[in-house]
Amino acid sequence: MMSSQIIPSLSAAELADIDAEISHAPYKAAVAIDALKIVQSYRGWVSDESLKAIAQHLEMSPAELDGIATFYNLIFRQPVGEQVILLCNSVTCWIKGYEQIREQISQHLGVGLGETTTDKAYTFLPVTCLGACDKAPVMMVGDELHEHIDRNDLTQIFRSREQAQ
Template sequence: MSIVEAQPALDPTERAEIRNLIGHYPTARAAAIDALKLVQQRRRYIGDNLLAEIAHLLGLPAAELDGLATFYNLIYRKPVGQTVILLCDSITCWITGRDHLAQHIERRIGIKPGETSADGRFTLLPIVCLGHCDHAPAMMANDVLHGNVDPATLDAMFDATPLP
């Protein structure tokens, strides 16, 4: 049983968009990740009830779709903050100061990797590699890639993100 409160059901527009996605693939199952991403883009995460609805539209068992959703680290199965910070955990980023950045985030907003700030503004997640090694240390804030990140970069982002 999930301890996360159920999200509102898919709306007719979301259902129609998922059905449209299915039409672009040879099988409904092939549209699974795109369907999850479509809903997550609007809802920020995929709760159990939404996962079950999406699975039904795709003609899949919910357990199979959950297996896909939990395999991909960019599908969020629990609530995340307004800004999701993916802090690269590659050897290159580690050598160039990634741990110092993680400590700065903890001091500044009080969260460790895997946590969301109390105000709901930020979630910090480690990611194996962002492929931006020539600009390490690197991070993504939502869908924006940042390179040569330093504490001042982080502070500017924290200061610019409004309260939810």
């Protein structure tokens, strides 16, 4: 049975989306990742307050849900920029030029790994694997996977994104 009670820190839209997922699950906690992703899609990240509200709605402890949230590197527990750049730092990407790509991105954005640009446009994060080792080096910008990237690709990627804004 879905709760019609509105938890103050989750919007009606967030609750409706989470409840839609719950309707397809064997029990509420089974949609923990989906619920985190839903709230993140509305807010850009999952705050402590949001996490507690999600946990309450899913009838889980906040500690249980935080364990799930912090395990997955695509759930952001701190504010991030409008676009998140995930640069793969796996062994394969290291061999194929990770360090040079990292340096060029840092120079272009003016931030290091784990930092957000002052205009809040980008957050630059390392990620252990993007599942495309045969196409290394790889990175994601938002939802777009970029494969076999080199210096010229980076210039084009940033140019096209800046023109789109």
